[in-house]
Amino acid sequence: MSHKIAAVCLLMSCLFAAVYGAAKVPIAVYYESLCPDSAKFITEQLYPAVRGELRDVVDLTLVPFGKSQFFTQGAEVTFTCHHGPNECYGNKVHACAIEHIQANSYQVEYTRESLTIDFINCLMKAGKNFPDNVYPGQRCAQENHINNWENIKTCANSTEGSVLLRKAGEATQRLKEPLTSVPTILFNEQFEKKVNERAQENFVGTLCKYVSAPQPHICTAHNGAAAPSITSVSAILGSLLGLWSIIRLFH
Incomplete structure (x- = not known):
C-alpha cells in the first residue's frame, strides 16, 4: 500500500x-558593450526583471555584437565595431564572460546565469567612463563574486576571444530580419519591430504577455498583463x- x-x-x-x-520564455538580446541604448536597456529594464520576480521564467541569451563587422583573412579575424576599438575589446570580454563564468559549489546562492548577468550589468553601468582609462572588468568581477577574471581576460586577449566574438557576429547575421538598431530583443526567437520597441520602454509588461498562466504576481499586478x-x-x-x-x- x-x-x-x-x-x-x-x-x-x-x-x-x-x-x-x-514555462520559460526564450529571450535573446543583441547588443553592444559601449552602446548607450544597450546600457540603458540592460541596466534599467532587463537586469531588474531577470534578477527579480521574473528570474525563473526567462531563458536569456546575450549576443554582444550589434552593428559590428568582422573580416577573415586566412586564420586571422579582424573586427570593426560601432563605437570603436574599445567596444571590440568590450564585446570580447562579454563573450568570454558568457562562455567562462561558472557557479561554484560553495556559492549556492549564485547560479551561472545570475553571476553572468550581474557581471555584465556592472560592465554596462560603467558605460564609456573608465577612471584612468582602466576597463572595469576586474572591478566588476570582484564586486560580483566572479572568481575567474584572469581566465576571462586571457580569453578576451587571445584567439579564443576572437572566435567567440565571431560566433556572436554569425548569430547576429543569421537573424531573419537584418539588425538595424541596438539593442534588438527577440521573444520566442521571433523579431517583431513593435514588440522590440515596447520591450525597451516596458520590458516587464512586454515579457508578461508571453508568460503562461498562472503568472508571477508582478505580471498579474502589472497594467496590461493578463x-x-x-x-x-x-x-x-x-x-x-x-x-x-x-x-x-x-x-
Whole structure:
C-alpha cells in the first residue's frame, strides 16, 4: 500500500510542478558593450526583471555584437565595431564572460546565469567612463563574486576571444530580419519591430504577455498583463479533485 501512496504523492508533485512552474520564455538580446541604448536597456529594464520576480521564467541569451563587422583573412579575424576599438575589446570580454563564468559549489546562492548577468550589468553601468582609462572588468568581477577574471581576460586577449566574438557576429547575421538598431530583443526567437520597441520602454509588461498562466504576481499586478484565465483555474481544480479521489481510495 505504501508504494501506491508514494506513487500518488509523486503524481501530485508533478502536477504542482506543471501548474506552478511556468514555462520559460526564450529571450535573446543583441547588443553592444559601449552602446548607450544597450546600457540603458540592460541596466534599467532587463537586469531588474531577470534578477527579480521574473528570474525563473526567462531563458536569456546575450549576443554582444550589434552593428559590428568582422573580416577573415586566412586564420586571422579582424573586427570593426560601432563605437570603436574599445567596444571590440568590450564585446570580447562579454563573450568570454558568457562562455567562462561558472557557479561554484560553495556559492549556492549564485547560479551561472545570475553571476553572468550581474557581471555584465556592472560592465554596462560603467558605460564609456573608465577612471584612468582602466576597463572595469576586474572591478566588476570582484564586486560580483566572479572568481575567474584572469581566465576571462586571457580569453578576451587571445584567439579564443576572437572566435567567440565571431560566433556572436554569425548569430547576429543569421537573424531573419537584418539588425538595424541596438539593442534588438527577440521573444520566442521571433523579431517583431513593435514588440522590440515596447520591450525597451516596458520590458516587464512586454515579457508578461508571453508568460503562461498562472503568472508571477508582478505580471498579474502589472497594467496590461493578463491574469490566469477561468479555464486554467477550472482545469487546475479539476485535476486536484481527481487526485483527491484517488487518494481516498487508499484509505
